[in-house]
Amino acid sequence: MSMATLAFIAGQLAVWSIALAAAVGLSRFRRLPAGLRYLALLACFDVAMELTVMAIVPVFHAKSNLFMFPLISIGEVGLLALAYREALQSATFGRVMPWVVGAFSVYALFDCWVELHRVHYPTAIQITADLLQFGLATLYFWKLLRELRVEHLRQDPFFWVSVGLVVFVLGDLLIMLFSNYLLAHYSRGLQQLVLVVVRPCFLLILYWCYCLALWMRPQKTNSLSS
Amino acid sequence: MDAPAENEFVKLLIVGIGLLLLVGGALVLFVVTYQKRLLQQQLRLRAAEAEYQQQLLAAVIEAQEHERERIGRDLHDGIGATLATTRLLVSRLETNSQATADTEESSLFGMVNELMGTAVHDVRSISHSLFPAVLARFGLAEALQHLVDVSNEAGVLDIELEVDYPQPLALPQELALYRICQELIHNALKHAKGATHLDVLLRQRGPLLTLVVEDDGCGLDPTQVAANGQLATKGAGLRSIDVRVQMLHARLRQESEPGQGLRTLIELQSPA
Numbered sequence: 001m002s003m004a005t006l007a008f009i010a011g012q013l014a015v016w017s018i019a020l021a022a023a024v025g026l027s028r029f030r031r032l033p034a035g036l037r038y039l040a041l042l043a044c045f046d047v048a049m050e051l052t053v054m055a056i057v058p059v060f061h062a063k064s065n066l067f068m069f070p071l072i073s074i075g076e077v078g079l080l081a082l083a084y085r086e087a088l089q090s091a092t093f094g095r096v097m098p099w100v101v102g103a104f105s106v107y108a109l110f111d112c113w114v115e116l117h118r119v120h121y122p123t124a125i126q127i128t129a130d131l132l133q134f135g136l137a138t139l140y141f142w143k144l145l146r147e148l149r150v151e152h153l154r155q156d157p158f159f160w161v162s163v164g165l166v167v168f169v170l171g172d173l174l175i176m177l178f179s180n181y182l183l184a185h186y187s188r189g190l191q192q193l194v195l196v197v198v199r200p201c202f203l204l205i206l207y208w209c210y211c212l213a214l215w216m217r218p219q220k221t222n223s224l225s226s
Numbered sequence: 227m228d229a230p231a232e233n234e235f236v237k238l239l240i241v242g243i244g245l246l247l248l249v250g251g252a253l254v255l256f257v258v259t260y261q262k263r264l265l266q267q268q269l270r271l272r273a274a275e276a277e278y279q280q281q282l283l284a285a286v287i288e289a290q291e292h293e294r295e296r297i298g299r300d301l302h303d304g305i306g307a308t309l310a311t312t313r314l315l316v317s318r319l320e321t322n323s324q325a326t327a328d329t330e331e332s333s334l335f336g337m338v339n340e341l342m343g344t345a346v347h348d349v350r351s352i353s354h355s356l357f358p359a360v361l362a363r364f365g366l367a368e369a370l371q372h373l374v375d376v377s378n379e380a381g382v383l384d385i386e387l388e389v390d391y392p393q394p395l396a397l398p399q400e401l402a403l404y405r406i407c408q409e410l411i412h413n414a415l416k417h418a419k420g421a422t423h424l425d426v427l428l429r430q431r432g433p434l435l436t437l438v439v440e441d442d443g444c445g446l447d448p449t450q451v452a453a454n455g456q457l458a459t460k461g462a463g464l465r466s467i468d469v470r471v472q473m474l475h476a477r478l479r480q481e482s483e484p485g486q487g488l489r490t491l492i493e494l495q496s497p498a
Contacts, residue, residue, distance in 0.1 A: 148265055163254055166253060170246040170249065170250040186232055194239065
């Protein structure tokens with residue numbers, strides 16, 4: 001199997017898993033609790049961004065679509081923060097979250113504007129976004145251990161969202177860190193393998209976790225809080 | 227510095243990603259196992275707390291019963307005996323006054339004698355209500371029969387008892403069931419407006435013991451019934467029933483429709 005075929009399959013699988021998550025989210029939107037509604041919106045946002053990214057070079061004759069990365073990161077981090085605000089139910093998180101997301105958005109937009117005409121991966125922004133997402137997942141894990149409200153983790157949607165985020169972020173972190181180095185020094189085949197085959201595999205895992213979370217019926221929390 | 231060879235870079239990248247994923251896996255595994263362990267600890271703590279509460283409840287009820295027994299015996303053997311002796315003496319004085327043909331004095335003695343009789347009866351009744359000696363001597367079936375007979379004497383309701391109770395429970399459990407039945411009959415006599423009939427059923431089928439008290443009165447007011455079918459606000463009597471039901475590890479169910487009476491059912495598993 002050639003690299004191009006492999007890249008095509010991985011890309012298609014990732015795109016369809018995003019579309020599936022959005023479809024599941026939309027079909028169950030009315031029955032979803034507030035936190036998962038934001039997750040459904042995130043999946044829809046990602047579908048819209050995916051379509052825009054695909055259309056930007058052929059339709060708008062842009063030099064590259066990489067400048068979209070910061071915009072996508074802002075949307076993803078913002079919607080995930082809103083989803084986790086509902087899941088964490090923490091006043092402190094509610095107070096701090098707008099400032100963190102706001103600061104990240106300002107930084108990402110500034111970087112996007114400055115680097116608009118350069119073709120390169122916005123590594124710093126992507127890594128910051130990854131770390132923020134990892135922070136959200138670990139905050140949720142901490143809440144699970146502190147409050148003991150969830151009896152069966154396998155039936156908790158946000159547990160799966162957090163697992164998906166941990167796997168995606170830790171897989172994505174090194175790829176993003178070396179993405180520009182890879183583009184500058186290595187062959188197109190290796191670039192494709194890492195950026196178009198391996199990375200979509202982590203995306204695939206993340207979106208399957210989103211699908212699972214959006215599909216399952218949230219369990220009632222028990223009263224065993226410490 | 228030169229970039230490492232492509233193969234070397236791929237190896238480094240794969241090892242790096244693999245290590246990070248291992249860290250992620252370890253984090254998730256830690257959360258799952260530690261959360262499970264904490265949850266089990268919490269459940270054990272709750273169970274111990276519940277056990278302690280149960281023991282405390284049993285101790286409180288036992289102390290209450292001992293106190294009732296003491297007061298009941300004191301009433302029966304002390305004031306009751308004194309009143310009975312006084313009544314005998316008054317009877318003697320009444321006989322003497324009849325002999326001297328003093329009609330006014332004789333009539334007064336007659337009234338005093340009657341009042342003394344009522345007082346003796348009341349003291350006995352209170353003493354029995356405080357501690358049912360029949361229960362200790364003859365068991366729950368006899369005690370319930372006695373309770374029903376005494377309640378029937380009031381003549382307010384026609385009370386019927388049906389007992390099928392081949393394997394008696396321990397005395398503390400029988401006493402708790404007796405108290406529950408006593409309270410339910412008392413409630414029916416007091417609150418079941420328009421009731422003409424009250425059925426009391428004690429039935430044992432294998433390990434399942436059922437006590438049913440059912441009247442044909444006005445039933446519970448629907449505005450005061452909570453979602454679980456029980457009264458939203460409870461008086462001291464109903465709370466004492468709840469406590470005893472809890473002590474017995476039993477289940478209490480109340481069924482009522484306006485105008486169609488109230489059916490109270492208590493089920494418990496008797497020890498083998």
